[in-house]
Amino acid sequence: MPLASEAAPAVRTEVDLGRGLRLKNRVLVASGTFAYADTVGELVDVSRLGGVVTKAISLEPREGNPPPRIVEVPGGLLNAIGLANVGARAFVRDKLPRLRQLDTAIVVNVVGFCVEDYVRLVRFLDEHEGIDAYEVNLSCPNVKEGGACFADDPMMTRQVVRALRPVTDRHLMIKLSPNVARIGQIARICEEEGADSVSLINTLVGMAVDVRTRRPKLANVTGGYSGPAIKPVALAKVWEAYRAVRIPIIGIGGIMSAEDALEFLLVGAQAVQVGTGTFVIPDLAVRIVEGMEAYARSEGLRDIGELVGALRI
Amino acid sequence: MRDVSARLLENERIGPRLCLLRLEAPEIAARALPGQFVAVRAAEGFFPLLRRPMSICAVEDSSLLLLVKVVGVGTRLLYEAEPGAHLHLLGPLGRPFEVEGDFEVAVLFGGGVGVAPLVFLERELRRRGRRVCTLLGARTASELVLRHLEDPFVATEDGSAGLRGTVLDLWRIRLQGHIRGRMKWFSCGPLAMLRALAWESQAGGWEHEVALETPMGCGFGVCQGCVVPLRGPRPRYGLACMEGPVFKAQEVNWDALGL
Numbered sequence: 008m009p010l011a012s013e014a015a016p017a018v019r020t021e022v023d024l025g026r027g028l029r030l031k032n033r034v035l036v037a038s039g040t041f042a043y044a045d046t047v048g049e050l051v052d053v054s055r056l057g058g059v060v061t062k063a064i065s066l067e068p069r070e071g072n073p074p075p076r077i078v079e080v081p082g083g084l085l086n087a088i089g090l091a092n093v094g095a096r097a098f099v100r101d102k103l104p105r106l107r108q109l110d111t112a113i114v115v116n117v118v119g120f121c122v123e124d125y126v127r128l129v130r131f132l133d134e135h136e137g138i139d140a141y142e143v144n145l146s147c148p149n150v151k152e153g154g155a156c157f158a159d160d161p162m163m164t165r166q167v168v169r170a171l172r173p174v175t176d177r178h179l180m181i182k183l184s185p186n187v188a189r190i191g192q193i194a195r196i197c198e199e200e201g202a203d204s205v206s207l208i209n210t211l212v213g214m215a216v217d218v219r220t221r222r223p224k225l226a227n228v229t230g231g232y233s234g235p236a237i238k239p240v241a242l243a244k245v246w247e248a249y250r251a252v253r254i255p256i257i258g259i260g261g262i263m264s265a266e267d268a269l270e271f272l273l274v275g276a277q278a279v280q281v282g283t284g285t286f287v288i289p290d291l292a293v294r295i296v297e298g299m300e301a302y303a304r305s306e307g308l309r310d311i312g313e314l315v316g317a318l319r320i
Numbered sequence: 321m322r323d324v325s326a327r328l329l330e331n332e333r334i335g336p337r338l339c340l341l342r343l344e345a346p347e348i349a350a351r352a353l354p355g356q357f358v359a360v361r362a363a364e365g366f367f368p369l370l371r372r373p374m375s376i377c378a379v380e381d382s383s384l385l386l387l388v389k390v391v392g393v394g395t396r397l398l399y400e401a402e403p404g405a406h407l408h409l410l411g412p413l414g415r416p417f418e419v420e421g422d423f424e425v426a427v428l429f430g431g432g433v434g435v436a437p438l439v440f441l442e443r444e445l446r447r448r449g450r451r452v453c454t455l456l457g458a459r460t461a462s463e464l465v466l467r468h469l470e471d472p473f474v475a476t477e478d479g480s481a482g483l484r485g486t487v488l489d490l491w492r493i494r495l496q497g498h499i500r501g502r503m504k505w506f507s508c509g510p511l512a513m514l515r516a517l518a519w520e521s522q523a524g525g526w527e528h529e530v531a532l533e534t535p536m537g538c539g540f541g542v543c544q545g546c547v548v549p550l551r552g553p554r555p556r557y558g559l560a561c562m563e564g565p566v567f568k569a570q571e572v573n574w575d576a577l578g579l
Contacts, residue, residue: 039543047540048540073547074546074547076547077536077546082367082369084370084537086545283369285542286370286371286538287361289538290323
């Protein structure tokens with residue numbers, strides 16, 4: 008290390024997002040892109056991460072969608088994994104004990120198919136130690152409302168957050184979908200109902216077709232679009248949400264570099280999640296942590312948080 | 321599993337759409353087993369985005385051989401790569417072939433670029449003193465990759481080399497009934513070929529492992545994109561990158577595989 012950087016005062020990287028969710032830095036790995044932190048082996052020093060968001064957990068185990076589940080498209084990929092997961096009981100028995108040994112914040116992504124599912128799931132998980140926050144995944148069909156997606160509907164989003172708030176004292180982060188007319192309005196609903204933060208964006212609904220076979224390239228027909236192509240959309244949505252709410256925003260969408268992450272901070276995100284990029288570079292999130300610190304030092308910042316919402320217009 | 325930057329030592333273009341890369345990757349070469357694969361980044365940036373899963377065709381000292389067929393943008397870049405270039409390799413990944421066990425003759429079936437892992441496997445089996453019989457199929461003679469195999473039996477769909485027909489025809493016409501001793505089958509190639517071989521080995525009661533190719537997002541178990549439907553008391557999906565790419569043929573639910 009050059010002497011100059013050793014002599015420079017340390018940059019503050021920690022952030023307290025409220026209600027017990029304290030991060031050592033502002034970079035987490037996104038749900039569905041890191042499994043249960045159990046397959047990366049020595050490839051990633053997890054203790055360098057601000058946090059790990061687990062694969063979505065449902066009350067019962069789910070096998071997920073038939074293959075093909077994934078297809079590469081320009082600028083990203085489409086996935087239709089179908090919320091495959093081990094289920095809540097196996098999660099606390101087989102995955103959580105190892106997760107809570109990790110020196111990083113553990114955010115459990117929770118998913119349900121009716122309001123009551125979410126309530127039962129969070130009640131169950133709340134009896135177990137080692138969870139710093141819940142990220143509420145609303146991008147699934149509400150089977151009691153004709154299969155409409157929770158996240159797409161302001162009223163259904165309100166119902167879930169309203170039902171969950173009295174159930175837990177842990178941090179509630181609501182993950183928002185970009186497939187809506189006004190994401191700011193939905194963020195405000197989450198804030199009104201007592202959410203501690205919102206994370207955005209989830210994937211964009213997308214599709215790809217094989218013209219030779221005339222079949223969709225995903226067995227599920229449609230899937231979620233992620234990767235570098237969605238970053239401009241994500242930045243605009245975070246900016247919209249930032250002007251709508253006071254609670255912290257966690258920015259997600261196509262982050263492939265420290266510079267990408269810094270863009271999200273400038274438009275108002277307190278922290279970011281790295282998702283699809285991890286598939287390509289397993290330790291990308293750690294490299295982003297290092298790159299953000301280098302940037303902060305070069306800019307003479309004392310706290311990376313000085314960048315949040317510092318967009319000049 | 322390591323993420324390394326490997327120098328391209330040699331790129332032998334076997335045909336207009338097929339090449340054999342030799343990459344210097346000592347950390348991976350030291351650990352690799354037949355049937356395992358590496359995930360290759362075709363470019364430094366993020367276009368194309370995902371790594372390409374490639375069977376390890378052979379390990380020679382500290383280098384790996386990878387057989388690449390051009391199917392899209394990423395494989396085209398690999399085909400055009402020149403010696404001296406550096407490629408990011410993640411590996412070795414996945415479950416290898418089981419070369420131990422109670423069998424006297426290993427029968428290897430390769431179709432098209434599916435021959436790749438069989439080169440490594442054949443060498444390992446021979447090193448262990450096993451008797452090996454290799455059958456190779458392709459659409460046409462120019463798509464056959466023979467040089468690294470020892471005296472394979474050959475079939476082509478157009479009859480331009482060896483028997484006119486499939487590897488299964490080759491098996492039935494030339495070899496069935498001529499092999500003495502307990503067999504174990506190993507196969508890699510197009511899905512239709514593997515499915516036909518799986519039925520044949522099941523009917524014959526022979527142990528049979530297949531190396532499957534599936535669309536893959538990450539290669540190390542985080543995206544859960546590469547599932548293979550498996551049979552059993554409880555039907556389920558197995559990840560090709562972690563539980564595979566080598567599966568027992570009788571364990572795969574062939575009817576549910578593919579569109």
